[in-house]
Amino acid sequence: MxxxxxxxxxxxxxxxxxxxxxxxxxxxxxxxxxxxxxxxxAVVVAxxxxxxxxxRADRVTVxxxxxxxxxxxxxxxxxxxxxxxxxxxxxVEIEDGATxxxxxxxxxxxxxxxx
Amino acid sequence: MSEPSYxxxxxxxxxxxxxxxxxxxxxxxxxxxxxxxxxxxxATGIVRGDVTATQVVxxxxxxxxxxxxxxxxxxxxxxxxxxxxxxxxxxxPGARFRGKVSQRLAPRPSLALEPQAPRAVxxxxxxxxxxxxxxxxxxxxxxxxxxxxxxxxxxxxASTDAxxxxxxxxxxxxxxxxxxxPALRIALPRRVAARRRxxxxxx
Numbered sequence: 001m002x003x004x005x006x007x008x009x010x011x012x013x014x015x016x017x018x019x020x021x022x023x024x025x026x027x028x029x030x031x032x033x034x035x036x037x038x039x040x041x042a043v044v045v046a047x048x049x050x051x052x053x054x055x056r057a058d059r060v061t062v063x064x065x066x067x068x069x070x071x072x073x074x075x076x077x078x079x080x081x082x083x084x085x086x087x088x089x090x091x092v093e094i095e096d097g098a099t100x101x102x103x104x105x106x107x108x109x110x111x112x113x114x115x
Numbered sequence: 116m117s118e119p120s121y122x123x124x125x126x127x128x129x130x131x132x133x134x135x136x137x138x139x140x141x142x143x144x145x146x147x148x149x150x151x152x153x154x155x156x157x158a159t160g161i162v163r164g165d166v167t168a169t170q171v172v173x174x175x176x177x178x179x180x181x182x183x184x185x186x187x188x189x190x191x192x193x194x195x196x197x198x199x200x201x202x203x204x205x206x207x208p209g210a211r212f213r214g215k216v217s218q219r220l221a222p223r224p225s226l227a228l229e230p231q232a233p234r235a236v237x238x239x240x241x242x243x244x245x246x247x248x249x250x251x252x253x254x255x256x257x258x259x260x261x262x263x264x265x266x267x268x269x270x271x272x273a274s275t276d277a278x279x280x281x282x283x284x285x286x287x288x289x290x291x292x293x294x295x296x297p298a299l300r301i302a303l304p305r306r307v308a309a310r311r312r313x314x315x316x317x318x
Contacts, residue, residue, distance in 0.1 A: 012120040012136045019130010019146055025123050035130055 013048035
């Protein structure tokens with residue numbers, strides 16, 4: 001029995017998923033995923049994750065590799081993370097060691113909150 | 116070891132999933148699943164699609180054909196619409212289930228479930244909390260819902276018109292407790308060819 005739901009979803013590294021993910025909560029993708037992600041909440045592409053998808057979520061963290069565009073409030077390309085695609089967000093964070101090939105659009109109207 | 120794969124209640128996945136790690140679905144999943152591992156549909160989970168896995172446990176809803184190389188367990192309160200194929204099939208009392216059951220698993224998982232009618236439907240022993248040996252002693256005749264005991268020690272035979280209440284025809288000796296028996300409802304498709312698993316039985 002499982003009881004640690006708390007809205008946390010996880011697709012592990014030994015899964016391959018093709019399709020669409022929607023809903024809310026925290027979604028960790030360690031799998032190979034192809035398709036589209038649209039989540040109210042957070043999406044984390046784990047170090048093992050290989051995602052070919054457009055991602056839309058409040059909070060997006062890329063530790064693995066993503067090919068596709070990301071739209072969110074706060075997007076982080078973490079150390080070791082790779083993104084091939086465009087980012088549009090109020091806050092964009094590119095850590096040392098991240099690889100990014102694409103355009104970044106940080107919305108100026110909300111940028112003042114970030115300072 | 117990391118956490119198992121889990122689709123939470125608030126999440127909807129539309130698409131195909133394959134792989135070799137256990138997957139728990141508490142949210143909704145529309146699409147086919149092929150796993151060399153376990154699939155568990157939690158009480159809040161809704162899966163619409165065909166499933167192939169080593170073991171399949173259904174506590175929520177599943178619409179689709181299910182094939183398991185080891186076993187399928189349909190728990191109480193589960194709702195299952197589709198055909199089941201596995202060496203071991205367990206349906207708990209209270210579960211809602213409509214479909215065929217085949218325990219002659221084809222050697223290759225890729226083979227289609229159709230069209231052979233199951234030779235016999237084995238009653239879930241766990242569902243009645245009977246000793247495991249009882250599974251070999253009870254067979255359901257889908258056509259007329261007759262229970263046939265294999266041993267002469269507990270001879271009985273009865274049938275129901277509704278063909279869905281098996282409980283009433285169990286011998287008293289096999290009833291673990293009065294409460295549990297009426298809860299068992301197994302709806303059997305009438306088109307399934309009736310085969311008697313054990314000799315002797317009815318005239």
